[in-house]
Amino acid sequence: MTEELLTNQNDYLEAGIHIATKSRSPGMKKFIYKVREDGLYLLDLKTIDDRIRAAAKMIGGYAPNEVVVTASRIYAIVPAQKFAELIGAKFIKGRVTPGIFTNPHREDFMEPKLILISDSRNEKQAIKEASKINMPIVALSDTDNSTKFIDLVIPVNNRGRRSLALVYFLLAREILKERGNTGEFNHTISDFEAKVEASTAPMEGREHRGFGGDRERRGGFGGDRERRGGFGGRERRPY
């Protein structure tokens, strides 16, 4: 009855993949395991694992170039781009503009069959464009994200640097497996990680102690500048 996770439980916990936010949208309620005493919601690990599997099975069914991945924030852009490269998917960085999937006269027009969204709050326009043509939408969703228009939710900390690296690493590995790729997966999680630049990471040394814990100790400052905008004081730490 017990079953292997896709990776060691500690890998999940150290990446803070399950550490969500203090807000909860109605559609995300069912993925929440508990509320930590400081008010942060924690996602259920087994469900995260199951959903990464489900998404990989779904995405793995499509031809590589039928899949498009979007990412707008730096911590998502790096892993999402690496992911797209490995599975042969199209990649859209930053804003999706109206018509990209519907106007054949545009230079960047494309006709994917499935879209993977890194952050449904920041990639609203991508969701809107995809839903115009009813394309199935898979999304990495944090507890404060709306699940409207999302077909398959991967509940996950979708703002953490290491969390995003781990999710995209696992998705890429599993999708290649689904496609019958029996070779070794010669990539590491750190290949998927956005590198923290010295200038924006005064406390870089702490990064390596574990993302969740690092966030907590950092108390709202450090290398995670981008994420902080609008979420000042939001803290995440492991159980």
Next chain:
Amino acid sequence: MTEELLTNQNDYLEAGIHIATKSRSPGMKKFIYKVREDGLYLLDLKTIDDRIRAAAKMIGGYAPNEVVVTASRIYAIVPAQKFAELIGAKFIKGRVTPGIFTNPHREDFMEPKLILISDSRNEKQAIKEASKINMPIVALSDTDNSTKFIDLVIPVNNRGRRSLALVYFLLAREILKERGNTGEFNHTISDFEAKVEASTAPMEGREHRGFGGDRERRGGFGGDRERRGGFGGRERRPY
């Protein structure tokens, strides 16, 4: 840019696969192509086709016995059972009782990884049980069905005898294809059809003229007795 459908467009139209109801739930709005003058909503054929493909890709990624299919009404039971048999899935006929996926002491306990629902209104309990363990839920959904808890919606006339036969036929065929089954698919749509018994089908002769049109002419009576309960006077016909 134009693309083949999974079956001839006429097959879809004659089975009335796109002919929905006069009600519309918020989640189903986006799948609606237009409202017919008599008030019936029509679903977009291309989207139906895309969604059957998407579901097949997703379901095809799971091992046969990791999938469970539910059906409660006769027009769904026959095709869903045939479908389950062909793809090797588990099948639940009628009511799902609490604990079936969570209580290992039950005789009928099972641990599927994905559930396919024939009718979200009639199989509410199945949805509830599946969502307790956050299992991905794929559902055949008519315009009046709630999409709450459903991960992947296959928008479709989920009460018509021929519509259900066609959907399950296509799903079975595509799933076997996804699994790499290169052999011939030696089954016909009528293998998936619930047979209309003479006693309940005074107007059987009309069945063969096309389901939609038959419904219209029948004006609320005929072999489709089961469906009528609570929907008296609901009529469907092709465009």
